[in-house]
Amino acid sequence: AQSVTQLGSHVSVSEGALVLLRCNYSSSVPPYLFWYVQYPNQGLQLLLKYTTGATLVKGINGFEAEFKKSETSFHLTKPSAHMSDAAEYFCAVISKGFQKLVFGTGTRLLVSP
């Protein structure tokens, strides 16, 4: 069975600081990996995804993530946090050919001035 672990339910950074949100996955087959962001009272917005090919994936709003198979990780980073980045972030995994996304528990990013 697939699973996703997000370390840290809350992460606090200062505006302009590096953002690092951690995600580790468990999958018996090569996974597809996603990061979604959720703003208050809204649905999920896709930030980026990894399927095959280049392991460093660039997404929207300056975010990027690197797929590391040896570490079973897919951590999300952004060089410089902005106040508008404050939201909840979800890492998710899916198997090729299936439609069931398995989500982590989410990490709430707090950005202080």
Next chain:
Amino acid sequence: KAGVTQTPRYLIKTRGQQVTLSCSPISGHRSVSWYQQTPGQGLQFLFEYFSETQRNKGNFPGRFSGRQFSNSRSEMNVSTLELGDSALYLCASSFGSGGDQETQYFGPGTRLLVL
């Protein structure tokens, strides 16, 4: 291109009632998936419909059901509502091919409160 739409956005019901939620996918998408989001259980997969057929199902009781129409619009029904059914219900659409380009796009959700 219009995104995924869900109606209604907010709903208040009482225990024992039933409720129907609606989801219109992105044009051209044939797969619609439903997820339940609660503070305690997080995001959990309910079921997925593709070409009017339920293709995948999560671990929810039979009170939760759905259907999909020929235009790919989907409805989700919850009968005999319980307090624990209070949640944000999210719908996601995709092409449904399962290939490398497959991505689920989410609607804004329907927030259900059961009193």
